[in-house]
Amino acid sequence: MKIFSYSIFLFMFWFLLSGHTEPLLLILGLTSVLLTIILVKRMDVVDHESYPLHLYKQLPLFFIKILREIVYANMDVVKRIIKPGKRTISPQLIEIPVPQKTDLGRVIYANSITLTPGTVSVELTNDKIIVHALTKESAECLAGGSMAKLIPD
Amino acid sequence: MFTAAILAILVTMGLALARALMGPTVYDRIAAVNMFGTKTVLLIAIISFLSDRTDLLDIALVYALINFIGIVAVLKLVVYGNLYSSEKENPKQLNATGNDN
């Protein structure tokens, strides 16, 4: 079932990238999709991590929220850059706990931390992330755990 | 208007290149080159709209992927000194405070 939806997805992807509608090219595209499916089945890589169908309800909301976070964080860092003066930043190295249970959730959390400017995840272990934060405020905001609630698990 | 955006991106690329040349650590250089690559993707995208040839977008797409792979490969080469070791045993100790040659 998963393989089936994956092949439809792949064919849509091929069609949108190429934009061809001639029958010959369509058949060639279908062949390439089938070849990919055979390879993928042999490698056994289509699982809940590489193809997270079970997150389909949470992901769109998550993207909207993370985009908002990115915009706010960007404005803060831009302010720090253009503010004159010798030292406008206060770098911090903090440890924050990871509430997510699955590997996928942990990776999404660490990636979202890195994606928002002002915080970079330096080290990810099973139950904590070491984060380098540009300012005290962003470190405190992250330690408060408001972002951890956004992440689908 | 596209020209202004292209000029701004070229300025950004120049500044990133200056950081890549100045260092001081090897990680600064790699980060600057990564930024340079991202700007190249945007530059190709704008040029494809300026010259009205949207096929160039495919090249930008591939460049975005190759840039990522290249950065990770160069990073591994710098840290381990080779591309074949998969163990995390003995990463080459770099002279972290100073220069990387």
Added chain:
Amino acid sequence: MRPEMIIDILSWVCLLSGSLLGIIGAIGIHRFPDFYSRQHAAGITDTLCAMLILLGLGLQAGVTLAAFKLGLIFIFLFFTSPTASHALANAAMHGGLKPELDNFNKENKS
């Protein structure tokens, strides 16, 4: 005002503010003192700058295949840039590069 004109103006605003953010980020990687803080400045040019420029181009393109490809470029950048940043920061930390910190009471992991 005609709707095309509004879309044109919107896309110009997006393009110009994105370019401005790029320049600001590039200034940031020269102003900040150490590698880890420079990563944050580079993060601006990887996220909001790229987002705005691609959005501006997408508004110019309208609903076409080109817009879809722009969205794809955005998604690739969205997934790969934090991975590359994390790999860089992790390698720098394990390579023994000490960050300049304000909270000295926390000992540094190395």
